Amino acid sequence: MATETQAKITWPEGVRLPILLTFEHQSGEGAPLFPGDRPNYMVGGAMQYGARRGIWNVLELLDSLKIKTTFFICGTTAERYPDGVQAIHAAGHEIAGMSYSFDRVRTLSPEREQSIIARTSKVLQDTAGVQIRGWRCPDYRVSPNTVDLLAQEGFVWDSSLLNDDLPYLFECAGRNIVEIPFTTSTADKTFIGYPYPQRGGPDGLANVWNNEFEVLYQESQRAARFMILSLQTWAIGRPAPLRMLKLFLEHLLGHEELWFARASEIAASCRR
């Protein structure tokens, strides 16, 4: 069983606060079905937007600001919409896994969960030609075996937990996994997702991100901190929220000593 231990964190020389944007990329697999497993074209379709349009809007924005970051991708989305996934890789962003088909692993056997991780790795390898080293559980619901299985499959980091301001380590048999905790308190879908009504709309995103940054930037003067955002290509990829992200990132780019990092670069700054 994985045991948690502290990480020694050293950001690169001159970095005060790393910024990690994480984009979750699915195409409706995560939409809850109606009773009797009937399709939910309302939420499912809204999520499909991410793979059809949102991803291209997001890539365009990141390219214009020259920011490289990390995308969590469902295997089935890579199969159905390979162009977008290949474009993510071609633009220099990091690709990580988010299960094969938004499989909820909480109660699955270790064998079943292992096969989902392996299948996702293979699909993303076949689609984009990359070996993934990072993972986020769909639903953010890990099983008791998730971290150990990731270590066993050669992963380097995971970002499924939400319980800290800083990365830490899991010691597993044979190797360590860097846990990069995130939060839904600043996630786009918390404010502009489902169920309706939206809670804040695009301006709410600006409010919560500015607050978060201000507090963390101040705290980073006296303690190690990093800022992580969880974003959905289906939510942030729409024109209005994307404009708020653009304005926020432009605001950040006016600050000294920030570092837009990929998750693997954050993980590489964390040692035993």
Add this chain to the structure above:
Amino acid sequence: MWKEKHPNNAPKWPAGVRLPIILSVHHQSEEAAAVFADGQLDPFDHSEKQYGGRRGAWRLLEIMAKHGVRGTWLICGATSEKYPQVSREVKKAGHSIAGHTYEHEMMCNLPPEKELELIRKTVSVFENLLGEHLRGWRTCFASHHTMDLLLEHFDFQWDGSMWNDDLPYMGEGHGHEILEIPFASYSDAALAVQITNPFPVNPYVTWLSNTPDFMLQALKTSFDALYERAAQKAVMMPLAVHDFIVGRPSRSKILDEFITYAKQFEGVAFTTHDELAGWWRAYMAD
């Protein structure tokens, strides 16, 4: 059975106090994490709430220290065992400590013997870990037995489990008295996030939340109303925050800004349940 005892004269606070604000920090971290129908803890909610004990509580301690305000920390017995450094720091900083059940149990679902056992267990955690004899108690989900159990078996000075009044009231029974200092919805749980416990896990897996500005505005508006009313009659503002809600960076700013706002007004007193209970007893003795 306990009963209420009503004062004969109009309630008032000590000279110079126009509006008491009891900042009540619920330090319960992952104790109230949601549970699936199959009995398994929700790993998402559990991890999200663990933030409270690991990080959020420390940030709230810092904000209170920065403003030089004291408050009441309502702490679950199990949380104190898991994060003892937080409890020790709370005590060192001079805040009041009150019991908030052992693992945030829903007392309304339990028989009185079990509730009594859990209150005893929580009381002993604070005796053993901090040398702290609890003077106050609060459960979010009181039972019909809570007040009687507190009066019959313990020597609590006050309880804060009720939601039914603007002002404290005295309860008496079993040869003892206890001051009820009721709560209200001036809270991050009411204004900021949807708390899943004890409701079924939300299939949309979003942590439903209002924006920080929404909560800040609601607190300011509530404060303004209470401050205005306080010119005519005694009122109080029981303000509740949770380590895992307002402890997050983006929301911590709400508390920071609200304290700054409220402190500008004359006669605003940030106080504790213990101190306020003393004021109330003194006024009733008049």
